[in-house]
Amino acid sequence: MTHAPVLKVENLQTRFKSVQRGKYVHAVDDVSIELYPGEIVGLVGESGCGKSTLGRTIVGLEKASAGRVLLDGVDLSTLSGAALRNSRRALQYVFQDPYSSLNDRQTVGEAIDEALLIDGLRSADERTRRAKELLEQVGLPHTARDRHTRELSGGQRQRVAIARSLAVNPRVLICDEPVSALDLSIRAQVMNLFLRLQKDLGVACLFIAHDLALVRQAASRVYVMYLGKIVEHGPSQELYDHPGHPYSQMLLASVPEVDPRVEKLRSAPLLKGEVPSPTNPPSGCRFRTRCPLAVEDCALRAPASHVLSPDHNAACIFAPDLHGGKRSALIHQAA
Amino acid sequence: MQNEPLLSVKNLTVDLLTAKSALRPVDGVSYAIRQGQCLAIVGESGSGKTVMNFAPLGLMPTGVTTNLSGSVRFEGQELIGLSEPEVRKLRGKSIGFIFQDPMSALNPVRRIGRQIAEMAELHLNMSPRAAEARALDLVKLVGISDPAARLSQYPHELSGGLRQRIVIAIALAGEPKLLIADEPTTALDVTVQAQILRLLKDLQQRLNMAMVLITHDMGVVAGAADNIVVMYAARAAECGPVDKVLVNPRHPYTRGLINAIPRRDDPIGSEFRGLPGVPPTLGAPIQGCAFAPRCEFAVAACTRARPPMVPTADSNVCVACPVVNQGKAAA
Ligand SMILES: Nc1ncnc2c1ncn2[C@@H]1O[C@H](COP(=O)(O)OP(=O)(O)OP(=O)(O)O)[C@@H](O)[C@H]1O
Ligand SMILES: Nc1ncnc2c1ncn2[C@@H]1O[C@H](COP(=O)(O)OP(=O)(O)OP(=O)(O)O)[C@@H](O)[C@H]1O
Ligand code: SF4
Ligand SMILES: [Mg+2]
Ligand SMILES: [Mg+2]
Numbered sequence: 172m173t174h175a176p177v178l179k180v181e182n183l184q185t186r187f188k189s190v191q192r193g194k195y196v197h198a199v200d201d202v203s204i205e206l207y208p209g210e211i212v213g214l215v216g217e218s219g220c221g222k223s224t225l226g227r228t229i230v231g232l233e234k235a236s237a238g239r240v241l242l243d244g245v246d247l248s249t250l251s252g253a254a255l256r257n258s259r260r261a262l263q264y265v266f267q268d269p270y271s272s273l274n275d276r277q278t279v280g281e282a283i284d285e286a287l288l289i290d291g292l293r294s295a296d297e298r299t300r301r302a303k304e305l306l307e308q309v310g311l312p313h314t315a316r317d318r319h320t321r322e323l324s325g326g327q328r329q330r331v332a333i334a335r336s337l338a339v340n341p342r343v344l345i346c347d348e349p350v351s352a353l354d355l356s357i358r359a360q361v362m363n364l365f366l367r368l369q370k371d372l373g374v375a376c377l378f379i380a381h382d383l384a385l386v387r388q389a390a391s392r393v394y395v396m397y398l399g400k401i402v403e404h405g406p407s408q409e410l411y412d413h414p415g416h417p418y419s420q421m422l423l424a425s426v427p428e429v430d431p432r433v434e435k436l437r438s439a440p441l442l443k444g445e446v447p448s449p450t451n452p453p454s455g456c457r458f459r460t461r462c463p464l465a466v467e468d469c470a471l472r473a474p475a476s477h478v479l480s481p482d483h484n485a486a487c488i489f490a491p492d493l494h495g496g497k498r499s500a501l502i503h504q505a506a
Numbered sequence: 507m508q509n510e511p512l513l514s515v516k517n518l519t520v521d522l523l524t525a526k527s528a529l530r531p532v533d534g535v536s537y538a539i540r541q542g543q544c545l546a547i548v549g550e551s552g553s554g555k556t557v558m559n560f561a562p563l564g565l566m567p568t569g570v571t572t573n574l575s576g577s578v579r580f581e582g583q584e585l586i587g588l589s590e591p592e593v594r595k596l597r598g599k600s601i602g603f604i605f606q607d608p609m610s611a612l613n614p615v616r617r618i619g620r621q622i623a624e625m626a627e628l629h630l631n632m633s634p635r636a637a638e639a640r641a642l643d644l645v646k647l648v649g650i651s652d653p654a655a656r657l658s659q660y661p662h663e664l665s666g667g668l669r670q671r672i673v674i675a676i677a678l679a680g681e682p683k684l685l686i687a688d689e690p691t692t693a694l695d696v697t698v699q700a701q702i703l704r705l706l707k708d709l710q711q712r713l714n715m716a717m718v719l720i721t722h723d724m725g726v727v728a729g730a731a732d733n734i735v736v737m738y739a740a741r742a743a744e745c746g747p748v749d750k751v752l753v754n755p756r757h758p759y760t761r762g763l764i765n766a767i768p769r770r771d772d773p774i775g776s777e778f779r780g781l782p783g784v785p786p787t788l789g790a791p792i793q794g795c796a797f798a799p800r801c802e803f804a805v806a807a808c809t810r811a812r813p814p815m816v817p818t819a820d821s822n823v824c825v826a827c828p829v830v831n832q833g834k835a836a837a
Pocket of ligand 1: 217220221369662663693
């Protein structure tokens with residue numbers, strides 16, 4: 172990709188005050204990512220590793236303690252007033268939790284209307300027409316307009332939330348597990364909607380998800396996050412076929428099989444040991460306390476990021492070996 | 507069958523009346539589950555999976571009138587028509603539950619540790635101190651970092667997956683005989699998911715706990731469940747042993763559902779396979795098969811009357827579809 176990224180995140184850091192006095196939860200630590208127009212990029216990783224915090228910081232829902240977020244090359248922290256509002260509108264966040272992202276007292280029609288008003292659509296007729304179109308795009312019947320959002324099932328709510336974020340014609344969507352509450356067939360509809368938005372409108376999408384099969388199919392590139400850091404990044408097929416980080420390898424090997432005869436006999440790799448604390452992260456490589464390959468060196472310094480193939484990097488001292496198939500965290504674990 | 511199943515649901519129908527609308531999200535569904543077993547419930551979102559499991563326990567939001575008919579027997583006791591205090595006695599103790607929405611299950615202004623300990627105090631008659639210790643054990647059990655510090659956090663300070671695990675810990679605090687888990691692993695990554703499923707399986711064996719598992723993830727179903735009920739538009743479309751239904755789905759809806767699972771050889775950037783059309787609204791009860799408008803196999807008989815749930819050629823598997831069942835007669 173030769174053109175410029177629409178979204179660039181540089182050395183971003185987000186921390187929260189810890190319940191341990193005087194300490195901080197290092198939820199996002201020195202993360203850099205890029206998003207090009209019209210691409211879907213996956214962000215995967217252990218639950219609690221900081222994916223939502225990263226997404227929320229990008230759209231300005233959390234305050235970064237260091238680093239920059241650039242939209243079309245413009246540092247958002249240098250903007251104010253109308254310019255900032257415009258940029259923020261171009262950056263939309265689809266929430267992980269469809270329960271808290273909608274106002275229970277609104278009807279579906281009101282929720283969408285509100286978003287359309289924010290986008291500056293003055294004509295009521297025009298808003299009605301557009302609302303109908305949005306509902307159709309997310310696969311809800313037109314009659315859903317009059318229902319209260321609290322009367323909807325989880326999946327129905329999520330589609331209303333997506334329709335709302337599409338109302339303002341965003342350039343970048345940060346989708347935080349947008350389809351995990353949906354059944355497979357509606358999930359397919361919504362995923363195809365994202366694919367269309369990407370192809371037809373050039374919307375770029377950072378796609379946070381736990382469903383790795385879905386991410387592989389939708390995303391051209393994937394970032395793997397562990398305890399506040401990006402540990403690996405690469406083109407999705409290449410990364411899935413030849414992971415360079417032990418965590419990625421174990422994550423990919425944990426995906427359950429859908430054939431019960433196979434799945435019941437399979438033993439998923441087990442991430443051993445206590446989940447490390449984002450307040451006091453391990454020294455050196457953050458994965459070392461649970462890594463079956465860890466050696467003394469891993470505790471001494473943070474592993475450098477190895478370039479494994481074009482645009483494929485992993486931060487592990489054994490990354491080239493893992494990538495080349497000369498070493499495996501899975502075999503090591505079984506032994 | 508000599509001994510009655512732990513939970514036996516027969517012809518359950520749920521009508522919901524709100525100020526503006528009346529709908530029937532559960533329409534004559536039957537299933538049963540024995541001790542130590544796991545029953546998966548899958549299906550279209552909005553098909554009534556949550557309402558079906560929670561309405562009989564008196565767990566419906568305010569502002570809606572719930573009318574139940576049919577029968578739900580738990581340990582031989584009929585739940586339909588039971589008074590609220592009696593149902594409350596079962597909730598949490600004999601029947602534990604994990605809500606689809608972890609935030610609503612947690613009190614936002616109270617610390618996590620207190621909330622878990624309370625369940626243990628209430629249902630296991632523990633002293634506050636013992637309950638605190640139990641809370642710590644449970645938080646460790648569900649594999650959360652900084653377990654001791656987590657106990658003094660508030661729900662909004664946790665990630666989606668951490669919250670989900672807290673809710674699981676609370677559900678397990680009372681050592682229930684039946685656990686109703688509504689999408690317990692959707693917010694979790696696959697490694698944590700594997701760990702939680704292993705934990706649930708272990709508890710199932712140790713306490714002989716039965717589990718109803720509502721999920722959209724067929725991999726989870728494949729690994730955890732013995733039997734499965736596939737729901738479509740308020741009704742059961744197919745049910746039977748998991749290793750039969752997932753491997754050889756018969757009902758056209760089940761077939762479409764399984765076909766929609768992304769496969770390893772689906773090209774990157776390719777369209778996702780789904781089902782054509784949209785699900786029906788659940789306002790008025792549907793005359794024929796609710797899936798007929800979307801079904802490529804539909805014949806006239808499908809729209810005439812509601813197809814009954816009947817055993818197929820494999821008598822362990824039941825399907826509500828005249829086309830499938832006619833094929834059986836012909837075969
Ligand atoms: N407001 C807050 N105060 C304190 N800690 C917080 C706050 N929000 C998040 N955290 C902590 O930051 C870390 C990262 O949380 P985040 O929600 O970003 O994780 P995640 O990767 O999105 O996880 P999941 O997949 O479970 O949604 C967690 O340890 C979480 O407890
Ligand atoms: N409080 C309520 N008031 C009115 N209607 C409701 C209420 N709760 C649920 N419904 C309706 O009942 C139907 C079934 O909802 P339910 O939550 O059981 O679906 P579900 O199968 O669990 O879906 P999902 O997979 O999306 O969670 C839906 O059409 C929903 O809109
Ligand atoms: S650097 Fe060491 S501890 Fe970290 S992933 Fe690689 S081998 Fe494991
Ligand atoms: Mg999250
Ligand atoms: Mg539900």
